[in-house]
Amino acid sequence: MQPYEQNQTAYGTGFARTAAQVDQGLRAFMLGVYNNMVLGLA
Known part of the structure; x- marks a missing residue:
């Protein structure tokens, strides 16, 4: 198996x-x- 570092894209x-x-x-x-969370609470 190859090391992970050699198999990076x-x-x-x-x-x-x-x-x-x-x-x-x-x-x-x-x-x-x-802002969307605040609008959901209002």
């Missing part, structure tokens, strides 16, 4: 995103989730 290699862009996208998504 290159996911996300075509994207050049910075950590700030990922954090901004995650923040926007989570704000939407929280």
Whole structure:
């Protein structure tokens, strides 16, 4: 059997995103989730 590290595929290699862009996208998504939760409670 081959080690796991040698059997990886290159996911996300075509994207050049910075950590700030990922954090901004995650923040926007989570704000939407929280807003929907608040609307469900109201």
